[in-house]
Amino acid sequence: MTPQNPRLYKTVLLFPLIFLFTACTAGDAQFTQGEPAGFWYGLWHGMIAFITLIIHLFNDNVTVYEVHNTGSWYDFGFLLGVIIVWGGSSHVSCRSAANRKRDKEWEEIGEKVEQKIMRRLKEWAEDEDDADVVKEWDEISDKVEKKLKRKLREWAEKE
Template sequence: MSRRAAPLALLAPALLLAACAREAASAVAPGAPGFLLGLWHGFIFPVAWVISLFDPRAAIYAVPNDGGWYDFGYFLGIVVFGVGARKGHVVTRDRIVRVRER
């Protein structure tokens, strides 16, 4: 098996199993936290996670929520406005060294 095929062989069954997952009906309720609260909860995720380690009453995700829109807001809160919005590193080039080949 090639080096590239081995990770795919492990990943494929996991993805197929995850595709069968369903959200519990009790986790979705009309009038529960929606998109805007999901956005807020995603944005404050790092702080909420640390607090949840020490306080069992604190949670990082609202249950019940209104389903897909809450999840979308949560995702955007983490990735766009929260943790994922940080720049990794910036590469700058202040000089170029050219090497002559002989």
Template sequence: MVRYILAAGALVVLAGCAHQLADLAAYDPPGFLSGIWHGMIAPFALIAHLFDSTVRIYAFPNSGGWYDLGFIIGIGGISGAGVRA
């Protein structure tokens, strides 16, 4: 059990060292509305990614939580999540 706690702690410390590239600092990241769109086209992007590895399903870097929320709304809306028959 102690090994797992130490391993998890080491991962957290290493993740804290991560940073974005300096040349992407001037890049205007996609936001909420882009997240909705990317969520809606995610199934098609997945199929395209199987044939072309340059196609990404999820935009990176993005604006953070707002993009994530839009992505979840977009993917949930297209898949019919939460709809009761």
């Protein structure tokens, strides 16, 4: 059975999910000094921290972090929950390292292609007996070099 309007179907499912997430938010009366939040609640609160933050903007009774907690274990759970959902920052550095490696490879390829083309153009210009062609070589090589670099960069960025 497929819904008639999938967008409406997703919206209807979203609201109960949001209420489920907010049912166990930090800062409610469930936790006291006598019964503080522990590791598992810290983990949960870390996982729903972003949603709780949005709700906190409109409702001061809901907080992102439970003040009545067991201390280090709650903190560890909270941090672990945030890392589970947001993935930490390690993937950013790996991705940028991969991009740097790819850019370096393309730069090396571009330099090799550029050198080969320049060598062939220079050979062509030197084979010509016309002195004007040899004089204009510096201008031609500069223009070719700039255009080649630009085109290679544009081509590499498309992929």
